Amino acid sequence: MSAALPHGVTGVHALASGHHDGPWDAVIVDPTVKDRLLATAVLVLRHGRCLAGSAVAPHGLIVLAGPPGTGKSTLAQGLAQAAARALAPHGATTLVEVDPHAFPSEMLGESRRAVSRLFREDLPELAARRPHTLVLIDEVEALAVRRQAASFDTNPVDVHRATDAVLSGLDALRAQRPGTLLVVTTNFAEAVGDAFLSRADLVVRTTLPDESVIPLIVADSLRELAAQWPELRDLAEDTAVHQQVGRMLVGMDGRKIRKTVHGALALRLETAREPALLRAEGLVAAAREAAAKLSEKVPRS
Numbered sequence: 453m454s455a456a457l458p459h460g461v462t463g464v465h466a467l468a469s470g471h472h473d474g475p476w477d478a479v480i481v482d483p484t485v486k487d488r489l490l491a492t493a494v495l496v497l498r499h500g501r502c503l504a505g506s507a508v509a510p511h512g513l514i515v516l517a518g519p520p521g522t523g524k525s526t527l528a529q530g531l532a533q534a535a536a537r538a539l540a541p542h543g544a545t546t547l548v549e550v551d552p553h554a555f556p557s558e559m560l561g562e563s564r565r566a567v568s569r570l571f572r573e574d575l576p577e578l579a580a581r582r583p584h585t586l587v588l589i590d591e592v593e594a595l596a597v598r599r600q601a602a603s604f605d606t607n608p609v610d611v612h613r614a615t616d617a618v619l620s621g622l623d624a625l626r627a628q629r630p631g632t633l634l635v636v637t638t639n640f641a642e643a644v645g646d647a648f649l650s651r652a653d654l655v656v657r658t659t660l661p662d663e664s665v666i667p668l669i670v671a672d673s674l675r676e677l678a679a680q681w682p683e684l685r686d687l688a689e690d691t692a693v694h695q696q697v698g699r700m701l702v703g704m705d706g707r708k709i710r711k712t713v714h715g716a717l718a719l720r721l722e723t724a725r726e727p728a729l730l731r732a733e734g735l736v737a738a739a740r741e742a743a744a745k746l747s748e749k750v751p752r753s
């Protein structure tokens with residue numbers, strides 16, 4: 453892409469593209485969640501324009517909310533590619549990535565104007581380039597908070613200010629380019645206030661994986677390793693081990709589960725040097741260590 457991206461825009465991609473395969477399949481969730489996401493995206497992107505102005509017009513907003521490491525960013529990225537593939541017969545899709553951290557300082561003055569320019573000028577211009585446009589704002593709560601305050605201590609009031617800014621921007625964008633889809637993610641359940649709830653076409657709340665899903669994430673992480681070291685294929689197929697390890701990892705998010713599996717290689721110098729030597733015992737030892745760390749952090753009541 454050209455170096456001169458508009459302020460706050462960190463990426464503009466033409467989809468569908470082989471480079472973007474992967475994320476959609478990497479997140480293991482109830483298939484109905486993915487079905488709803490994909491159907492909502494396709495409806496907005498394909499028919500949003502002709503429905504504009506009617507009582508049933510979609511708003512063009514999907515919200516993914518949930519705790520860290522539960523697959524929000526990965527799902528959002530994957531959705532862009534999955535929707536682009538579904539819509540490919542009708543033309544290409546532009547994925548625009550917006551970095552909300554580019555607009556700090558409480559939405560005052562310059563910052564507020566920059567957000568307004570983004571939604572009223574830059575995004576409509578980008579959306580004119582291809583038949584379908586999906587805009588992704590990952591960690592939307594960062595939009596309205598002071599840089600140093602963007603953390604877990606973020607005040608819900610600030611979060612609401614961010615979502616309000618997005619909603620008014622979205623209205624402006626829709627007026628010019630109906631059929632543009634905005635996908636936002638947030639760690640803050642509070643961010644999904646009434647305004648978002650009533651306008652979002654779909655709110656997906658991601659959760660920690662449960663006991664049935666964890667072994668599947670363990671298996672998928674092992675398959676990733678086996679793609680590099682085929683000797684690990686047996687371990688990647690060993691569902692009994694996945695279940696055993698999975699029981700030890702209950703309470704962890706998807707990111708920690710994947711890290712635990714990959715981290716098993718670093719438990720001993722031998723497997724770090726030669727990952728093909730990883731065995732079930734090494735995996736179980738890594739899970740035991742990760743589970744012990746987790747229980748240190750979560751005091752039992």
Ligand SMILES: Nc1ncnc2c1ncn2[C@@H]1O[C@H](COP(=O)(O)OP(=O)(O)OP(=O)(O)O)[C@@H](O)[C@H]1O
Nearest residue numbers: 478479480519520521522523524525526669706707
């Ligand atoms: N349900 C899941 N199934 C498989 N992998 C998962 C799942 N949830 C998370 N992961 C993996 O965990 C990693 C982190 O996921 P991701 O960055 O999408 O989470 P997030 O919810 O956006 O986290 P954060 O709030 O910290 O940004 C990715 O490698 C992703 O594939």
Ligand SMILES: [Mg+2]
Nearest residue numbers: 524525590637
């Ligand atoms: Mg994320």
